[in-house]
Amino acid sequence: MKKRMKEVRWHGRGGQGAKTAAFLLAEAAMDDGKYFQGFPEYGPEREGAPIKAYTRISDRPILQHDAVSDPDVVIVLDDTLLGSVPVTDGVVEDTILMVNTKMTPDEVVKKIDWHGGRVYTIKATDIAMETIGKPIPNTPMIGAFIGATGMINEKALESKISHKFLKKLGQEGVDANIEAVRKARKAIAEVKDK
Amino acid sequence: MKLMTWQEIPIGGLILEAGNAKKFLTGDWRSQRPILDEEKCINCLTCFMVCPDGSIVLKDGKMSGFNYDYCKGCGICAYECPVKCITMKPEEDFR
Amino acid sequence: MTTATVKKIRRAFTGNEAGAEAMRQINPDVAAVFPITPQTELMHAFASFVANGKVKTELVMVESEHSAMSATVGASAAGARAMTATSANGLALMWEIVYIAASSRLPIVMPIINRALSGPINIHCDHSDMMGCRDSGWIQMFSENSQEEYDNLIQAIRIAEHPDVLLPVMVGQDGFIISHSLESVEVFDDEEVRDFIGEYHPKNPLLDTDHPYTFGPLDLQDYYMEHKRQQHQGMQNARQVILDTGKEFGEKFGHHYSNFEEFHLEDAEIGMIALGSTAGTAKVAVENLREQGKKVGLLKLRVFRPFPFKELVEAVKHLKGLIVLDRSDSFGAMGGPVFLDVSASLNNLTKKPVTRNLIYGLGGRDMKVQDLEKIFGMMEKTVKTGKGAGSSQYYGARGDD
Numbered sequence: 001m002k003k004r005m006k007e008v009r010w011h012g013r014g015g016q017g018a019k020t021a022a023f024l025l026a027e028a029a030m031d032d033g034k035y036f037q038g039f040p041e042y043g044p045e046r047e048g049a050p051i052k053a054y055t056r057i058s059d060r061p062i063l064q065h066d067a068v069s070d071p072d073v074v075i076v077l078d079d080t081l082l083g084s085v086p087v088t089d090g091v092v093e094d095t096i097l098m099v100n101t102k103m104t105p106d107e108v109v110k111k112i113d114w115h116g117g118r119v120y121t122i123k124a125t126d127i128a129m130e131t132i133g134k135p136i137p138n139t140p141m142i143g144a145f146i147g148a149t150g151m152i153n154e155k156a157l158e159s160k161i162s163h164k165f166l167k168k169l170g171q172e173g174v175d176a177n178i179e180a181v182r183k184a185r186k187a188i189a190e191v192k193d194k
Numbered sequence: 195m196k197l198m199t200w201q202e203i204p205i206g207g208l209i210l211e212a213g214n215a216k217k218f219l220t221g222d223w224r225s226q227r228p229i230l231d232e233e234k235c236i237n238c239l240t241c242f243m244v245c246p247d248g249s250i251v252l253k254d255g256k257m258s259g260f261n262y263d264y265c266k267g268c269g270i271c272a273y274e275c276p277v278k279c280i281t282m283k284p285e286e287d288f289r
Numbered sequence: 290m291t292t293a294t295v296k297k298i299r300r301a302f303t304g305n306e307a308g309a310e311a312m313r314q315i316n317p318d319v320a321a322v323f324p325i326t327p328q329t330e331l332m333h334a335f336a337s338f339v340a341n342g343k344v345k346t347e348l349v350m351v352e353s354e355h356s357a358m359s360a361t362v363g364a365s366a367a368g369a370r371a372m373t374a375t376s377a378n379g380l381a382l383m384w385e386i387v388y389i390a391a392s393s394r395l396p397i398v399m400p401i402i403n404r405a406l407s408g409p410i411n412i413h414c415d416h417s418d419m420m421g422c423r424d425s426g427w428i429q430m431f432s433e434n435s436q437e438e439y440d441n442l443i444q445a446i447r448i449a450e451h452p453d454v455l456l457p458v459m460v461g462q463d464g465f466i467i468s469h470s471l472e473s474v475e476v477f478d479d480e481e482v483r484d485f486i487g488e489y490h491p492k493n494p495l496l497d498t499d500h501p502y503t504f505g506p507l508d509l510q511d512y513y514m515e516h517k518r519q520q521h522q523g524m525q526n527a528r529q530v531i532l533d534t535g536k537e538f539g540e541k542f543g544h545h546y547s548n549f550e551e552f553h554l555e556d557a558e559i560g561m562i563a564l565g566s567t568a569g570t571a572k573v574a575v576e577n578l579r580e581q582g583k584k585v586g587l588l589k590l591r592v593f594r595p596f597p598f599k600e601l602v603e604a605v606k607h608l609k610g611l612i613v614l615d616r617s618d619s620f621g622a623m624g625g626p627v628f629l630d631v632s633a634s635l636n637n638l639t640k641k642p643v644t645r646n647l648i649y650g651l652g653g654r655d656m657k658v659q660d661l662e663k664i665f666g667m668m669e670k671t672v673k674t675g676k677g678a679g680s681s682q683y684y685g686a687r688g689d690d
Contacts, residue, residue, distance in 0.1 A: 004573070023471050027301045030473055036301070038471035042412070061473075064573040065434070065466050065566035066657040200515035205455065205523075206394035207516050208493055209503035 005035075005058035006151055007068045011087050012077035015047045017138035021077070022053035024160065025142050025152070029057045032156035037062050050085045057151055071095060073149060074116075077124070077137050079103060082112050091116035098144055100124035100137045120148050122187055131180040132173070143181030147188030157181060220247065224267030226282040228260055234279035241271035241280060295542050296478040304467035307435035307474050308374065308400045308460075309334035311442035313344055314482040315398075318369035318489075321349040321360035325379040326412045327464040328402040332374055354379040358386035365395035366504050368494025370446070372397065376464060377404035377418040384422070390457045391426030392520055393505060396449035396489075397457040400442060403431075403565065403616075404464040405652040413653020414464040416565065417617040419593075420626045426520055428458040428527055429594040431564040435472045437591075438462040440544050446486045447534045453526040463566040465653065477542055485541060524595050531592055548597035550589040551604055553579060557586030559668050560608040560642070562631060564590040567614060567649075567656050574661035585665050590627065598634035605635075608642040610672035612664055616650045624648075624681030643672050646681035654685055 008025065012018030019040040026038030037056040043049075054068045070090040076082065079101035087097070095116035099108050105119040122144045124137035132139070139161070146154050158181065162174050169177070204210050237257050242250040249265035251258050272280040302310060308331045312320070320339075322332040339348045349364075351357045357373045364371035375383060380401060390397050401419050405411040419429055428448060432438040438460065445458040462468055495504055508516060528548075535546030550568075553575050554560055563571050568589035578585045588604055590597075605611055615625020622629055628646035635641045645668060650656045664684065671677045683689055 023301075026471050030299065030301050035473055036471070038301075039465075039469060042465055042469065064570040064658055065463070065470070066570050066660075067655045069657060197511055198515070200518040200522075203512065203515055203519075204493070205516075205519050206392065207504075207506055207508050207512075209506055210493065210500070212501040212503075 004060065005056050005062055006072045006149075007070070008055040008057075008073045008075060008145070009068055009071040010053040010055070010075050010077065011081050011085060012051055012053070012138070013081070014049045014051055016077045017136055018051055018077055019053045021075075021138035021142055022055045024138070024157075024164070025055045025145065026057070027164070028142070028157040028160040029055075029152050031160050032152045034059060034152065035061050041067070050081055073098065073145065075141055075145060076100065077141060082108065088112055088114060088116070093117060096120070096148060098122065098141065098148060100141060118148075120144065120188055120191070122184055124184060127180050127183050127187075131183065132176045139177045140180040140184035143184035144188045146181075147185035148192065154181070154185060219263045220266055221261075221263045224262070224265060225285050226267040226269055227262070227285050227288055228265065228267065228269065228271055228280050229283050230257065230259055231279045231281070234277050236277055236279075238276060240274050240276060244270050244274045246270065295481045297475045297542070300474050300476050301471050302435050302439075302474040303330065303469055303471050304432075304435045304438050304462045305330040305402065305469065306334055307439040308442060308462065309338065310474075310476060311439045312372060312400075313338045314477075314479050315370070315372070315443065315446055315486060316344045316483070317346050317372040319347045319349060319361070319364035319371040321351050321357040321364070321371070321373045323351050323354050323357045323375070323379065325354070325376045327404055327468045328374050328376040328379065328400070330468070331400060331402065354382040355386060358383035358390065361397050361399075362386055362390050362393065362395055365390070365397050366393065366494075367496045368491040370450075370489040371395075372399060374400040374402070376402040377406050380418045380422065381406060387422055387425045387427065389505070392516065394455040394520070394523065395457060396455055398442065398445045398449055399457065399459045400438070401459045401461045402464045402468045403461045411652040412464070414466050414566075415616045415651045415653070416461070417651075419459060419461050420617045420619070423594055423626060426456060426524065427594065428454075428456055428524070428531070428592070430458065430460045430592055431590065432460060432462045432467065433566060433569045433589060434467055435462070435470070435474045436544070438467065439474055439476070440538065440542070440546065441591075443482055443486060444534050444538050444546065448527060448530050450489055451526075451530045451534075452492070454523050454530050456520075456523045456527060461565065466566045475544075481541070485538070528595050528597070531595075546591065548590075548592045548600055549604070550591065552587040552589065554586035554588055554604060556584060557608060558584040559610045559612070559665055559672065560586050560588060560605055561612045561614065561661070561665065561668075562588045562590055562605075562627060563614040564593065564627065565616065567616065567661075570656060570658055571661045573658045574665065577658065578662055578665055583665065583669075593627070596630045596634070598630065601631065602634050602638065605642060606638055610668045611642040611644045612668040613644060613646045615646060615648045618648050618651070628681060643675070643678045645671055645677055645679070647684040648681065649684040656685070660685070
């Protein structure tokens with residue numbers, strides 16, 4: 001049965017912003033005129049504990065409320081999770097994997113016995129340090145996601161970031177996050193067609 | 195007393211009339227009736243203080259008898275009276 | 290169907306945020322709150338509306354849910370539009386006062402974030418909490434998603450406060466699955482919502498000192514039964530009021546509501562009854578199977594109390610098979626609570642659909658589109674072979690396969 005939407009699974013550690021990223025991507029999808037769901041998988045959450053979150057994006061209303069079992073995109077915010085949590089669960093032959101790491105895609109494939117589709121690696125923590133000044137890789141990973149999939153409009157994400165974070169982070173913080181998104185998207189765009 | 199139907203009574207068990215306990219004459223429950231011996235009474239008003247039903251009737255600040263509409267005949271007044279001027283008599287003697 | 294002209298904006302809300310947004314627009318006079326997972330975020334969001342002066346609500350912090358319901362009852366009796374919210378064990382602790390709210394005919398509206406009752410202790414979704422008080426005299430509605438949570442809460446105020454009803458309403462949404470999931474919600478203009486719910490004019494507020502009255506007196510053999518008969522009538526009257534309110538809401542806001550929603554049911558041979566978020570997932574299963582030419586359909590039950598038995602029979606009587614899903618068990622009964630009511634409703638039909646009951650999703654166990662497609666297949670077999678007809682079984686518990 002053909003899927004009626006795109007499904008993203010986020011892997012991170014408590015405090016890295018996996019849930020925030022899942023929700024931010026969902027809200028950017030809304031601003032892009034799409035339907036969406038964003039939800040975390042609740043368990044015993046602590047700073048540093050592995051967590052999962054999900055984003056669904058569709059052109060039509062999303063009716064189902066089951067868990068995501070066969071994601072179209074898997075995003076790993078922390079490469080120390082590779083091998084320790086089952087990031088390959090439910091992946092199919094064209095599932096895209098995106099990992100925040102210094103490793104090459106080939107090294108990642110070997111490490112986790114990846115059997116899905118295209119693998120992208122990106123130094124999102126470095127980008128976050130250069131732009132935001134904190135090791136929070138979630139916004140650059142959303143930029144990377146847009147670069148790899150083109151699933152939502154970058155402008156929608158940028159306006160969502162300004163709207164959502166202006167009060168909390170100020171204009172400087174907003175600009176830094178948008179800069180992080182752009183850098184990451186560009187980095188992926190450069191390798192995408194290779 | 196005619197009982198009302200469910201359509202007639204206020205909903206939720208509300209009683210819309212304030213102070214309607216007055217209509218319920220609890221004096222009916224009495225089997226012993228207190229009788230005052232006015233000659234012996236020293237108007238100390240101990241009976242007034244201890245009556246649980248407010249049934250001691252005062253006139254010009256002095257003990258003048260009982261409100262038999264509400265007096266249940268508990269006999270506390272007779273028991274507490276320091277000069278024993280109240281005696282309890284069987285109710286049937288008066289009916 | 291008239292076209293709604295009310296101004297609306299699309300917002301990204303979790304179910305809890307949608308509930309809090311409805312409460313902001315309702316702007317109750319009093320809200321008594323005590324936190325419990327997964328309800329906490331709803332009252333957390335509402336408390337920030339109070340703190341920021343967005344509502345004029347008197348927020349009463351209490352030390353338990355028993356007190357939360359007691360304070361809500363007190364406020365409602367005083368003449369306030371009063372609300373609270375809870376989940377699972379919180380609702381269980383309110384128990385005694387839940388009955389008092391209904392029998393005192395207080396139009397309290399309470400979001401319930403459906404969660405499994407302990408034990409063993411579990412924080413995830415099932416319907417055991419609300420089903421546990423199905424006989425308490427509260428009107429009970431279940432929401433499929435955040436939008437319905439928002440829409441149902443607004444309608445609940447009107448239904449509860451209707452002079453022919455005057456009963457409390459609990460509006461359920463599935464814990465975590467809806468309460469913590471971000472979705473698109475159409476939010477209506479504040480003024481339009483306030484115009485729809487109107488001002489609350491209590492008939493006998495305790496604070497009306499010119500007309501003092503007695504609230505909650507002892508009620509014995511001579512009048513208790515008449516008061517119950519009135520309460521029964523209030524619930525009967527709610528049937529029409531729920532339909533009227535749903536219709537008026539639809540005309541004004543463009544979202545149409547009835548006792549239940551029929552999805553490809555009219556020409557279906559195999560039907561399913563589900564409530565809450567599973568109904569949404571089941572719609573996808575129905576669409577998938579329809580594409581394969583299978584004649585399947587869904588009845589999403591929105592109003593569980595008063596149970597719409599007459600309308601339900603009309604909607605399902607043509608089916609060959611009917612599978613009823615229950616997200617809670619009624620231990621020792623013939624099946625889950627929804628199945629019991631559905632079976633009783635069908636009782637007077639001479640030719641009735643073959644029925645089956647599945648108890649699923651307890652404690653948050655996932656129910657996938659594929660599961661629901663499989664269940665439709667099971668039911669098709671039951672219709673053909675008669676095997677499993679009338680039975681109630683667990684679905685998805687390891688050891689039963």
